[in-house]
Amino acid sequence: MKHIIVLKLLILSSLSLFSQDDDNPVLWTQQLNKLSDTEYELVMKGAIADEWYVYSQFTPEGGSLPSIFDYPKAGIDYELIGKTTESKTDTKYVAAFDLEEEFFLKEAIFKQKIKLLDPAVRQIDVNLEYQVCKEVCMMRMYDFNFVLDGGAATVANKTVDARSMAMTEALKLDLSNTALLEKGNSIKVDTSNGLWEIFIMGVLGGLIALLTPCVFPMIPLTVSFFTKQSGNRSKGIANAILYGLFIVLIYVLLSLPFHLFDTVDSQILNTIATNIWLNIAFFLIFVFFAFSFFGYYELTLPSSWANKMDAASTKAGGVIGIFFMAVTLAIVSFSCTGPILGGLLGSTILEEGDMANNLTAGMAGFGVALAFPFALFALFPAWLNSLPKSGGWMTTVKVVLGFLELALALKFLSNSDLVAHWGILKREVFIGIWILLFVLLTLYLFGVFRFPHDGPRQKLSAGRKITGLVSAAFSIYLILGVAKVTDLKLLSGFPPPQFYSIFEQESDCPLGIDCYKDFEEGVAFAKKVNKPILLDFTGWACVNCRKMEENVWSEPNVFPFLKEDFVLISLYTDDRATLDIEDQFDFQFDSGRVKTIETIGQKWGTFQSLNFNSASQPYYVLMSPDLEILNSAIQSTDAETYSNWLAEGLSTFRSSSD
Numbered sequence: 001m002k003h004i005i006v007l008k009l010l011i012l013s014s015l016s017l018f019s020q021d022d023d024n025p026v027l028w029t030q031q032l033n034k035l036s037d038t039e040y041e042l043v044m045k046g047a048i049a050d051e052w053y054v055y056s057q058f059t060p061e062g063g064s065l066p067s068i069f070d071y072p073k074a075g076i077d078y079e080l081i082g083k084t085t086e087s088k089t090d091t092k093y094v095a096a097f098d099l100e101e102e103f104f105l106k107e108a109i110f111k112q113k114i115k116l117l118d119p120a121v122r123q124i125d126v127n128l129e130y131q132v133c134k135e136v137c138m139m140r141m142y143d144f145n146f147v148l149d150g151g152a153a154t155v156a157n158k159t160v161d162a163r164s165m166a167m168t169e170a171l172k173l174d175l176s177n178t179a180l181l182e183k184g185n186s187i188k189v190d191t192s193n194g195l196w197e198i199f200i201m202g203v204l205g206g207l208i209a210l211l212t213p214c215v216f217p218m219i220p221l222t223v224s225f226f227t228k229q230s231g232n233r234s235k236g237i238a239n240a241i242l243y244g245l246f247i248v249l250i251y252v253l254l255s256l257p258f259h260l261f262d263t264v265d266s267q268i269l270n271t272i273a274t275n276i277w278l279n280i281a282f283f284l285i286f287v288f289f290a291f292s293f294f295g296y297y298e299l300t301l302p303s304s305w306a307n308k309m310d311a312a313s314t315k316a317g318g319v320i321g322i323f324f325m326a327v328t329l330a331i332v333s334f335s336c337t338g339p340i341l342g343g344l345l346g347s348t349i350l351e352e353g354d355m356a357n358n359l360t361a362g363m364a365g366f367g368v369a370l371a372f373p374f375a376l377f378a379l380f381p382a383w384l385n386s387l388p389k390s391g392g393w394m395t396t397v398k399v400v401l402g403f404l405e406l407a408l409a410l411k412f413l414s415n416s417d418l419v420a421h422w423g424i425l426k427r428e429v430f431i432g433i434w435i436l437l438f439v440l441l442t443l444y445l446f447g448v449f450r451f452p453h454d455g456p457r458q459k460l461s462a463g464r465k466i467t468g469l470v471s472a473a474f475s476i477y478l479i480l481g482v483a484k485v486t487d488l489k490l491l492s493g494f495p496p497p498q499f500y501s502i503f504e505q506e507s508d509c510p511l512g513i514d515c516y517k518d519f520e521e522g523v524a525f526a527k528k529v530n531k532p533i534l535l536d537f538t539g540w541a542c543v544n545c546r547k548m549e550e551n552v553w554s555e556p557n558v559f560p561f562l563k564e565d566f567v568l569i570s571l572y573t574d575d576r577a578t579l580d581i582e583d584q585f586d587f588q589f590d591s592g593r594v595k596t597i598e599t600i601g602q603k604w605g606t607f608q609s610l611n612f613n614s615a616s617q618p619y620y621v622l623m624s625p626d627l628e629i630l631n632s633a634i635q636s637t638d639a640e641t642y643s644n645w646l647a648e649g650l651s652t653f654r655s656s657s658d
Contacts, residue, residue: 025052025132026108032146038116039081042126042146046108052134056089056102057110060357067130069110077121081113103133122149131613160594164585171587171603173611175627202362206369211397239322244371246326251367255360276576279416286409293402295395295453395453396445396464403441407434411494418496418540420576427496428503431482434495438475442468489551497546510549511559515568519607522569526625532653534566534646537608537619539574539601544636545618555639561646566622571604573617579603622649624656 031043048054059066069084087109089102114124126144145153160168292298410425410433417425425433443449445468447460481488488495497510509515516522519535526533538545552558562568577600578584587595587606597603608614612621612633622630622645630649634642 025049025134026054026130026140028128028142028144030144030146032148035113038119040114040116040124040146040148042112042114042124042144044110044112044126044128044144046104048104048106048108048132052132053090053103053105054108054130054132056104057084057086059102060100067108067110067128069112070127070129071112071114072125072127073121074114075117077118078114078116078124081115084110084112086110122151123147123154133613160586160588164587167583167585168587171607171610173627175611175623175629196361198358198361199365202365202367203369204365205362206366208397208401209366209370210373211394240377241375242319243322243326244375246323247330247371247374248364248367250326250330251363251370252360255363276416276420279412282412283409283416286405286412290402290405290409293398293405295398295451395451395455396467398453399444399451400441400467403437406437410434414496415540418500425496426502427498427500428482430495431478431488435475435478435482438471438478442471442475445471487550487554489554494546497549509568509570511553511562513553513562513568515570517570517572519569519571519604522567523625523627526567529567530625530657531565531567532630532649533623533625534562534568535621535623536568536570537604537612537614537617537621538570538572539617540572548618548636548642552637552639552642555643557643558639558646561643561650565650566646567625571607573601573605573608575600575604577601622646622653624653628656 025048027047029045029047031045033041033043035041046054055066057067057069067086071080074080087104087107090105091100091102093100110128112126124146126146128142128144130140130142132140147153410430414425414430417423444451445460445464447457450457477486477490478488480486481491498512500508515536516525522533553562578598579600583603584596584598587597595602595606597606608619612619614633616635618635620634624630630652631645634645637645
């Protein structure tokens with residue numbers, strides 16, 4: 001019987017290859033392997049046409065869209081055993097995204113093991129969403145139906161009414177010259193937020209942590225212990241270096257669970273950046289961290305953990321003992337390092353790219369900064385005498401960090417406010433709170449008021465005075481920004497956009513440029529004035545979008561193009577505002593799956609992926625009023641590249657209009 005089934009599958013697969021073409025480049029088959037009475041293995045195979053490729057589940061965030069599996073009844077009818085595995089992939093560097101993408105050629109095989117929770121279940125449904133590309137890319141969906149008893153699959157008929165079908169058709173554009181969208185390799189994408197920058201951010205966080213009272217006093221004690229160990233200085237130095245390496249390893253290991261997010265939700269960065277309640281949760285956590293630095297309470301891990309690790313290091317000895325000593329340091333210092341690590345996590349979330357890799361790079365940098373002094377002073381123990389003594393200055397460091405935590409916390413609250421359109425944290429209010437925070441920090445540094453954990457009043461140190469002057473200067477810089485004397489470019493991406501203001505604006509568009517937030521209205525105006533279109537896929541909570549608007553769009557070689565030569569259409573894909581009832585509709589994919597479009601962001605997000613096979617922001621497209629693509633799409637980049645890109649598109653438009 002098994003041989004007959006296999007023969008049928010081979011015949012069907014062979015016949016199906018004859019129907020494979022550019023409209024249907026991937027043909028899917030499935031196989032069900034019974035492992036026990038309650039456990040099964042689901043096998044999903046895709047035969048990919050020549051020159052086409054399908055992206056892996058794990059292709060890096062920030063590039064092409066990965067393959068995404070959905071198990072609708074998981075946790076109800078059955079549970080997943082492990083992650084969905086996949087066959088070997090190929091990799092290729094894509095200059096447009098500045099990353100290595102993973103994809104399948106010829107064949108893609110996915111496997112998932114399940115365990116039944118309900119013995120009466122006879123069918124397991126799996127939904128796949130994937131991107132398949134050659135010269136162009138297409139989003140596709142496919143539904144697998146695994147029947148456990150070998151009978152016929154039951155597929156629910158999904159239909160949408162004529163009205164929804166008409167509105168779906170209205171989303172599809174008849175674009176001309178779409179091959180230019182895939183050119184991309186000639187476009188330089190901004191890599192300023194790469195892993196090295198995140199690593200350096202982590203190093204800075206670690207250096208700050210060294211100055212706190214939980215860590216700084218440990219340096220001479222630990223180094224002295226190693227250098228005097230057994231009277232053998234060379235062995236002590238080796239052990240101190242090993243101790244430092246274990247510190248780095250421990251902090252890198254703390255980031256590993258976040259790599260599971262790639263499987264849980266491939267769009268987790270976008271979710272975090274735009275989810276209202278998740279941003280509020282981060283805001284509250286950071287406020288909680290800040291007040292711990294102010295001395296109102298301490299964040300500590302259970303003391304029993306430190307005691308057990310200390311006992312284990314003494315008992316084990318050797319390399320294992322040194323490892324447990326490093327773990328003990330991580331636990332004991334948590335009250336100071338925990339909030340800093342929280343800030344590092346928050347900063348990582350606000351960066352573009354793969355969050356898990358960013359966090360690993362940041363944690364590695366943090367660990368290197370913490371570990372470096374132990375190895376350095378073990379090599380040069382005489383330098384220990386040059387270290388400043390522990391004292392009240394370390395408390396001052398904690399308070400400064402507390403104010404910085406509050407400033408960062410406000411960014412998450414601002415994200416929620418922007419996405420939900422509450423109108424609470426307008427740009428001037430946001431900056432005004434920052435002014436208040438840094439004025440208070442300045443007053444604290446100059447001794448005007450104190451916190452509960454401050455010691456007796458002492459003469460202000462030179463370092464405290466210098467830090468106070470820096471804080472005062474930054475407060476003045478913020479005040480000048482509110483007064484429109486300066487443009488606050490140093491903070492681009494953090495405060496709300498300039499048009500999100502308490503004052504009435506000429507335009508609610510970036511930099512006061514006239515723009516349209518509805519595609520059809522923008523196209524109609526472009527036809528009227530016979531100007532090319534700059535289609536801007538953006539987001540309220542998109543940091544890189546703000547950076548582009550404030551640092552690139554504002555440049556003298558770019559701004560005149562946007563102001564005079566193009567019609568700007570800005571579509572916010574994270575806008576949570578609900579569409580009017582008459583504008584809501586059901587969108588049906590080729591597989592039959594139906595998605596209800598209820599918000600403005602859902603509409604423009606679907607519009608972007610449907611027509612441009614992209615789901616990242618910022619994403620810019622130049623087109624004529626007749627929807628002819630003028631050059632390749634572009635994302636974050638520098639002002640010179642962006643200016644050349646605009647000039648190229650404008651030249652193409654003018655030459656085609658002659």
